[in-house]
Amino acid sequence: MSPLEISDLITAVDPATGRRLPVRRAEVVERLRAHGDRRAARIVAELPADQDGVLDGVAVDRLLISVHTELQRLSEELRIGERLVHLLRPLFTAIRASGVPGPYRLVDIGCGLGYLVRWLAATGALAPDVELLGVDLDAALVGEAGRLARDEELRCRFVHGDALALPEAATVYVSTGVLHHFPEPALTDFFAAQGASPALAFCHYDIAATGLAPIGAWMFHRARMRHPLGRHDGVASARRAHSDETLLRTAAASGMRPLLYEPRRVANPFCTTLRPVLGLRPHLEAPLRQALGRSSRRLLGPEQLAQAAP
Ligand SMILES: C[S@@+](CC[C@H](N)C(=O)[O-])C[C@H]1O[C@@H](n2cnc3c(N)ncnc32)[C@H](O)[C@@H]1O
Known part of the structure; x- marks a missing residue:
């Protein structure tokens, strides 16, 4: 199974408008776990998110x-x-x-x-x-x-x-x-x-x-x-x-x-x-x-x- 890159998963863009889409931290963590990459899942679990679990866009950009x-x-x-x-x-x-x-x-x-x-x-x-x-x-x-x-x-x-x-x-x-x-x-x-x-x-x-x-x-x-x-x-x-x-x-x-x-x-x-x-x-x-x-x-x-x- 080809590995996943975290940077591909923590941002999402609407291809038509170029606008940023919300990314739910728990979904990325789950995808990485399901892929067998527990280390990557741990790295994402530590990224900041808001009260709805959406990754903090400013922190991700930085x-x-x-x-x-x-x-x-x-x-x-x-x-x-x-x-x-x-x-x-x-x-x-x-x-x-x-x-x-x-x-x-x-x-x-x-x-x-x-x-x-x-x-x-x-x-x-x-x-x-x-x-x-x-x-x-x-x-x-x-x-x-x-x-x-x-x-x-x-x-x-x-x-x-x-x-x-x-x-x-x-x-x-x-x-x-x-x-x-x-x-x-x-x-x-x-x-x-x-x-x-x-x-x-x-x-x-x-x-x-x-x-x-x-x-x-x-x-x-x-x-x-x-x-x-x-x-x-x-x-x-x-x-x-x-x-x-x-x-x-x-x-x-x-x-x-x-x-x-x-x-x-x-x-x-x-x-x-x-x-x-x-x-x-x-x-x-x-x-x-x-x-x-x-x-x-x-x-x-x-x-x-x-x-x-x-
Ligand atoms: C790993 S980065 C490479 C960055 C840079 N080339 C470097 O060597 O540091 C891959 C970049 O490709 C961009 N990308 C992928 N498909 C693209 C497309 N069709 N048009 C513009 N950017 C694209 C992604 O947004 C991402 O930032």
């Missing part, structure tokens, strides 16, 4: 902002910005070479506190013809992302809502640490929605499903995270990570060309922590491979993955 602030260190230590740019720069080179005129829009789905978008804006790692937009369903997290960007006077924007229902089209969708939150049918829908949009490509980074991932996650979260919720969800994330095969299969539902960069079979499991699944409009594969140069050998489609040595 807690999630603090856990995500600690989580930023993981993004820093894993150099998530540099990793993304290693693929995004050649990808935008390929898009420009294919004759699609700019400006372009990069949309970070589930941006949380917006670390990635703020890092891209602060470093100027992508050319100025790429607009940077972070989107999250969680109003408190994305509100804090916007506040930090204003404080830092960065050229990027943050929007509260469903990134896949924006009035403004994305050229490229990206995400970090989001895919494992979706069970396989929802992951298929997630990719299909991007394929049905005018976007030219997606590039989603998530935890590599290696045997070492839960141990690595335990060590990092033990050392770096203070709140038991962060420690719990960090390890649960690693245990929920999707396999390379699942990622390629579900990404294919987009109708785009599915590719994995540094999949398990061609990478050292001690070095592989986060790795991306890509979807490309087919005409972009050749120019992307050309722009990637030697690194292109690490970009594999389903047929190449099947041939790669186990």
Whole structure:
């Protein structure tokens, strides 16, 4: 049974309006107990609730902002910005070479506190013809992302809502640490929605499903995270990570060309922590491979993955 993450259960949003819905503490505790996760149930039982047993929204927001602030260190230590740019720069080179005129829009789905978008804006790692937009369903997290960007006077924007229902089209969708939150049918829908949009490509980074991932996650979260919720969800994330095969299969539902960069079979499991699944409009594969140069050998489609040595 795939573990549950507490952070997915203690907030709820009306998908149509984006408004927060009440969450009953006892129902979350019962769900976690029924799932066999008594530790998570104990963590939730200690969160503040009102006299009707509804979780205190302000306290939950504060807690999630603090856990995500600690989580930023993981993004820093894993150099998530540099990793993304290693693929995004050649990808935008390929898009420009294919004759699609700019400006372009990069949309970070589930941006949380917006670390990635703020890092891209602060470093100027992508050319100025790429607009940077972070989107999250969680109003408190994305509100804090916007506040930090204003404080830092960065050229990027943050929007509260469903990134896949924006009035403004994305050229490229990206995400970090989001895919494992979706069970396989929802992951298929997630990719299909991007394929049905005018976007030219997606590039989603998530935890590599290696045997070492839960141990690595335990060590990092033990050392770096203070709140038991962060420690719990960090390890649960690693245990929920999707396999390379699942990622390629579900990404294919987009109708785009599915590719994995540094999949398990061609990478050292001690070095592989986060790795991306890509979807490309087919005409972009050749120019992307050309722009990637030697690194292109690490970009594999389903047929190449099947041939790669186990
Ligand atoms: C674990 S957080 C990841 C945060 C951030 N990317 C990071 O690396 O710290 C996952 C986030 O995805 C958001 N999310 C999931 N589906 C979304 C969608 N369709 N549109 C916008 N946000 C979404 C959730 O609200 C949640 O805040």
